Amino acid sequence: xxxxxxxxxxxxxxxxxxxxxxxxxxxxxxxxxxxxxxxxxxxxxxxxxxxxxxxxxxxxxxxxxxxxxxxxxxxxxxxxxxxxxxxxxxxxxxxxxxxxxxxxxxxxxxxxxxxxxxxxxxxxxxxxxxxxxxxxxxxxxxxxxxxxxxxxxxxxxxxxxxxxxxxxxxxxxxxxxxxxxxxxxxxxxxxxxxxxxxxxxxxxxxxxxxxxxxxxxxx
Amino acid sequence: xxxxxxxxxxxxxxxxxxxxxxxxxxxxxxxxxxxxxxxxxxxxxxxxxxxxxxxxxxxxxxxxxxxxxxxxxxxxxxxxxxxxxxxxxxxxxxxxxxxxxxxxxxxxxxxxxxxxxxxxxxxxxxxxxxxxxxxxxxxxxxxxxxxxxxxxxxxxxxxxxxxxxxxxxxxxxxxxxxxxxxxxxxxxxxxxxxxxxxxxxxxxxxxxxxxxxxxxxxxxxxxxxxxxxxxxxxxxxxxxxxxxxxxxxxxxxxx
Numbered sequence: 001x002x003x004x005x006x007x008x009x010x011x012x013x014x015x016x017x018x019x020x021x022x023x024x025x026x027x028x029x030x031x032x033x034x035x036x037x038x039x040x041x042x043x044x045x046x047x048x049x050x051x052x053x054x055x056x057x058x059x060x061x062x063x064x065x066x067x068x069x070x071x072x073x074x075x076x077x078x079x080x081x082x083x084x085x086x087x088x089x090x091x092x093x094x095x096x097x098x099x100x101x102x103x104x105x106x107x108x109x110x111x112x113x114x115x116x117x118x119x120x121x122x123x124x125x126x127x128x129x130x131x132x133x134x135x136x137x138x139x140x141x142x143x144x145x146x147x148x149x150x151x152x153x154x155x156x157x158x159x160x161x162x163x164x165x166x167x168x169x170x171x172x173x174x175x176x177x178x179x180x181x182x183x184x185x186x187x188x189x190x191x192x193x194x195x196x197x198x199x200x201x202x203x204x205x206x207x208x209x210x211x212x213x214x215x216x217x218x219x
Numbered sequence: 220x221x222x223x224x225x226x227x228x229x230x231x232x233x234x235x236x237x238x239x240x241x242x243x244x245x246x247x248x249x250x251x252x253x254x255x256x257x258x259x260x261x262x263x264x265x266x267x268x269x270x271x272x273x274x275x276x277x278x279x280x281x282x283x284x285x286x287x288x289x290x291x292x293x294x295x296x297x298x299x300x301x302x303x304x305x306x307x308x309x310x311x312x313x314x315x316x317x318x319x320x321x322x323x324x325x326x327x328x329x330x331x332x333x334x335x336x337x338x339x340x341x342x343x344x345x346x347x348x349x350x351x352x353x354x355x356x357x358x359x360x361x362x363x364x365x366x367x368x369x370x371x372x373x374x375x376x377x378x379x380x381x382x383x384x385x386x387x388x389x390x391x392x393x394x395x396x397x398x399x400x401x402x403x404x405x406x407x408x409x410x411x412x413x414x415x416x417x418x419x420x421x422x423x424x425x426x427x428x429x430x431x432x433x434x435x436x437x438x439x440x441x442x443x444x445x446x447x448x449x450x451x452x453x454x455x456x457x458x459x460x461x462x463x464x465x466x467x468x469x470x471x472x473x474x
Contacts (some may be wrong), residue, residue: 127306128326128377129301134328138326138328219315
């Protein structure tokens, strides 16, 4: 097997690993971030149902999650990772800290997107007899959908870049490949190609996200 | 039952901090009546309108709609009672990412009405307000007048007895204002819809209101039948109308 065959083989393997990490972490982030961001919005002082005892601690947790550098977070959540995956190294183990880091990030973007919904619309829904869940589900979330998609696109791009760091826990993927072969062994093409693929991947996410948001935005 | 007023506010007071937005206001609106409240911004008319469906809960006093005391209701009961008092707004407050049909059906979704019934009701209401051909259009594709007609169709979806109108024509040009006022008058006549409206435009009062009140600093300073008030040069409404007419005609008027 010659050198370039090996390169291609490793790239393909690493690409699927990256895609696996990003899609699983992305899915959990989507669900967790939407839920957390919506609760933050609903319970905030100006929200549809202000509940300070819920909002303040959640806000604090989100801020802590967002201020911790990912490298440290990865180490800090090792016990949680072990609990969920049974191990602290490998691809599956990399998904846990990645999800823990990106949920608070996305949650703030969700909160921001929901705050963009016109207060008049909320008043109108109330005048129709909407309950708070009805209001959030039928008015706030649908109106904020383009903003939510834009926020998720930004989050997904961040997940891709974080996933490269997950190589430290043996997470695999393109970043890991570039680091071990390209950086530590000075094999330049192993540095360049993963990078190129990552750039293309990020571009793809961005273009898709923008297109979805534009199609759904009727303002 | 018909003898009881459609809306009755009794001794309603509302404070926001030090500001007294409503100062012991009482009002009876008869069934089938169009009642207008004229006032400048900050006079309290917006707060008053919002007490009629309890979007604003008064500090003191009671609010009755069709003989039912809304101030005694909470939670689910209050939300259900709001199906009798629909509201329209200066800036329409339509869902921009939903088409016309789906906007009209929104109040029915909150009520859990079946899809087929929602659709049928939405279609017939769009037809009623002259937007039958715009069912699939988004609010962003409609003119201001069409948007307000859409908002009116949406307001009627829950089958209300009362329509609360919050400066519904203030964002519209003169011709479109006339078109919307004609529609409100028609709905009042044909459906027996009671209308309580607030406005800062005298023309809205003179054009469609049966009775009117003038509001200043959270109180009514005048209330009566519109034709009688207009005929009386000593009344605020009559005086304002004369000054407006004179200004339009470029005349001096003694007061």
